[in-house]
Amino acid sequence: MYNSKIIGLGKYVPDNVVTNNDLSKMMDTNDEWITERTGIKERRWVKEGDGDTTATMGVKAAKIAIERAGIDKDDIDFIIFATLSPDMYFPGPGVQVQHALDIKTVGALDVRNQCSGFVYAISVADNFIKTGMYKNVLVIGSELHSHGLDKTTRGRGVSVIFGDGAGAAVLTREQDTSKGILSTHLHSQGEHAEELVVKAPGMGTRWVTDIIEDDNKDDESYFPYMNGQFVFKNAVVRFSEVIMEGLMQNNLKKENIDMLIPHQANLRIAQFIQKKFQLSDDQVYNNIMRYGNTTAASIPIALTEAWEEGKIKEGDTVVLAAFGSGFTWGSVIVKW
Structure with a gap:
């Protein structure tokens, strides 16, 4: 038996910062109302024309994680992508990452568990590694919420909460099961x-x-x-x-x-x-x-x-x- 361990981490967020005051120009809300209820002061929203999508943001985070892991992209044995906001209804973004990173034809799995998606994805990766099926697993969580929000006063209770971005982790085998x-x-x-x-x-x-x-x-x-x-x-x-x-x-x-x-x-x-x-x-x-x-x-x-x-x-x-x-x-x- 093995444990799995995280050996590389990466993140990517869009450049476009949207503050609570910016939102007050779109809907009937204000900084005090949002901050008091959520703690949020600003979020990142993909700007039209920037070219960011759920998949491309995931790829950017993944590249950083793979580099920090000190492995080659072709050392990745499996890809798990957690999101509720895929670029397409199907197929999911896991295969887009495989293609964009030019990784050999490894398996790609999409996880649709919303806020707990990354935890679920980590659990799947962990068990694949523990059983010896795979050695290096790339796990990504990425979301592009801003294109699907009701940015009017009607939707303010939800729309002020969500932001866009991606994070990634590379997991590998660890023989010391205390780690x-x-x-x-x-x-x-x-x-x-x-x-x-x-x-x-x-x-x-x-x-x-x-x-x-x-x-x-x-x-x-x-x-x-x-x-x-x-x-x-x-x-x-x-x-x-x-x-x-x-x-x-x-x-x-x-x-x-x-x-x-x-x-x-x-x-x-x-x-x-x-x-x-x-x-x-x-x-x-x-x-x-x-x-x-x-x-x-x-x-x-x-x-x-x-x-x-x-x-x-x-x-x-x-x-x-x-x-x-x-x-x-x-x-x-x-x-x-």
């Missing part, structure tokens, strides 16, 4: 699927001919819906549960956490968890104030920045945790 990814923990509760949802386009809701023929400007099913208070209440409970689950499986206590990287959904959720686990500011990494919620990209972007800033060191116990649409949630316990 690397110690365990992953995944859960779902589909009864709440419609509490955080985009219903269309979906074959279960509308015929394709109707979608093509109708004037859909007033069809809200194409935009994200979120029952904010309900999501918040569930998130703080599930975050706590799944973090404790991971710690207990590895005979660790909350005092053993050196760095917690929570999914960047809402700064208030992260602060609630920080207080509950009695962690200092140096033990939790948040960047939602700069990037908003980048869904599957949020954890790898934050993990990359925390590592770049020297906040994660060899031997540290690092915890990744996410909760989101589905509902799905999960955690990863890492000995760095």
Whole structure:
């Protein structure tokens, strides 16, 4: 048996910064309202004509991660791409990455688990490596939300939250099973699927001919819906549960956490968890104030920045945790 370990990290965010004041010119909102409820001050949105897509942003992050891993692109044995915003309905962006990086014909898998997508993708990569099936796995989380948001007052409750960006990690074998990814923990509760949802386009809701023929400007099913208070209440409970689950499986206590990287959904959720686990500011990494919620990209972007800033060191116990649409949630316990 092997463990897997992260040997390379990379991120990419668009250059275009959209502040809360910028949003106040598009919809009835203001900086104080957004900051108080979410902690977000600005986010990155792809600017028309820049050429960034979910796949291309993922490729840019992946190139950095592969270079930092100190391996050649052809050493990659498998690609896993987590996103809710693929360039095309199908195929998914995993194969686009394989082509863009000119990697040999390895497998490419797409993960559609929204905010917990990167945690799920890491779990899949970890188990592929642990079983000996693959040695080096490239995991990407990338999102382009801004093209699919309702940027009017009607959609302000959701649209102010989301940003664009990508993060990537390269995982490889680690023979010392006291190091690397110690365990992953995944859960779902589909009864709440419609509490955080985009219903269309979906074959279960509308015929394709109707979608093509109708004037859909007033069809809200194409935009994200979120029952904010309900999501918040569930998130703080599930975050706590799944973090404790991971710690207990590895005979660790909350005092053993050196760095917690929570999914960047809402700064208030992260602060609630920080207080509950009695962690200092140096033990939790948040960047939602700069990037908003980048869904599957949020954890790898934050993990990359925390590592770049020297906040994660060899031997540290690092915890990744996410909760989101589905509902799905999960955690990863890492000995760095």
